[in-house]
Amino acid sequence: MAIDPLPLGASTEPDGNWRGMPSRFRNFVSKTSPHFPPERDRYVLYYNACCPWAHRTILAHSLKGLAGIVQLVEADARDPAQGWWFSGWRGPDRCPIYGIRYIKELYLKADPKYNGRITVPLLWDKTNQTIVNNESSEILRMFIESFDDFLPPEKREVNKGAAAYIPDHLRGEIEEMNAWVYDTVNNGVYKTGFASSQHAYDEHVRKLFESLDRLESHLADPRHQPYLFGPYITEADIRLYTTLIRFDVAYYTLFKCNLKMIRSDYPRLHAWLRRLYWSEGPETAGGAFKQTTLFEAIKRGYSSVSAGNGIIPIGPHPYILPP
Numbered sequence: 001m002a003i004d005p006l007p008l009g010a011s012t013e014p015d016g017n018w019r020g021m022p023s024r025f026r027n028f029v030s031k032t033s034p035h036f037p038p039e040r041d042r043y044v045l046y047y048n049a050c051c052p053w054a055h056r057t058i059l060a061h062s063l064k065g066l067a068g069i070v071q072l073v074e075a076d077a078r079d080p081a082q083g084w085w086f087s088g089w090r091g092p093d094r095c096p097i098y099g100i101r102y103i104k105e106l107y108l109k110a111d112p113k114y115n116g117r118i119t120v121p122l123l124w125d126k127t128n129q130t131i132v133n134n135e136s137s138e139i140l141r142m143f144i145e146s147f148d149d150f151l152p153p154e155k156r157e158v159n160k161g162a163a164a165y166i167p168d169h170l171r172g173e174i175e176e177m178n179a180w181v182y183d184t185v186n187n188g189v190y191k192t193g194f195a196s197s198q199h200a201y202d203e204h205v206r207k208l209f210e211s212l213d214r215l216e217s218h219l220a221d222p223r224h225q226p227y228l229f230g231p232y233i234t235e236a237d238i239r240l241y242t243t244l245i246r247f248d249v250a251y252y253t254l255f256k257c258n259l260k261m262i263r264s265d266y267p268r269l270h271a272w273l274r275r276l277y278w279s280e281g282p283e284t285a286g287g288a289f290k291q292t293t294l295f296e297a298i299k300r301g302y303s304s305v306s307a308g309n310g311i312i313p314i315g316p317h318p319y320i321l322p323p
Ligand SMILES: N[C@@H](CCC(=O)N[C@@H](CS)C(=O)NCC(=O)O)C(=O)O
Pocket: 004, 005, 006, 007, 008, 009, 010, 023, 050, 051, 052, 053, 054, 083, 117, 118, 119, 120, 121, 134, 135, 136, 137
């Protein structure tokens, strides 16, 4: 499986390229794991609504119907000194499990010597009182498969055949797309936005728009409609959505990804994005994409990390065009 190694927030290198550190906690909840077996109400997902990596995981949580099985706790934007915290503005004002104020305290509880980055999303185990995993691509996979025994048979990945999020016959193609979309789009917007040399910016912004052009052409093939791999939503749609729904409202301006907009320059991607966002049918579990997309939190969050002064740009209006 393709792993996403580069996260947001790490420093920019002398060559002007923004790089990250691999996520540190990489365990899996699985039936074969002696330490982390699937169990109802044992695991907690800490997330933030602005973060596109966390968004993948809450989207999968909602699509699969994991409420009551995996607890969700939202943390607020980063405090400059302590990182993610429980502010009461978004989410509770204290961690509902331990009463602590900062996500950092969970990292230190899991590993008192931890000195890496304090990132969300974070999957926590209440029984072992430790972090299971802090890598969104792996938490997403766990939500797709690991808790299926607690779900009705029709929601289980093994019973869904061609409608599975990762159907066997498409696994190779999905993983191949995940890899280049991750590098040049999901992470590409960060490499562009955090580039600190013109050369690095020029390189990453070019790759980003080449990949958006490639995705637009991909959707022209009738086998790739209305979703990226045909009639059913797959993992690839989930992973692309959380970046593209932020594109016009945040990355276009705040990360200087302003060569083209999704709404005006990519008609097929735009139709794909609106279909996912506006759908309230069973294919989106009654509106999972819309319900997990919080535009105000996204705009506020990106305005504070990129421009640094917290001024939130006015547009675009509306945030997403009608269906
Ligand atoms: N590879 C990680 C990246 C997660 C990540 O970078 N999250 C950001 C929020 S969007 C974060 O917590 N940044 C805080 C920091 O880097 O200090 C994943 O996909 O889970």
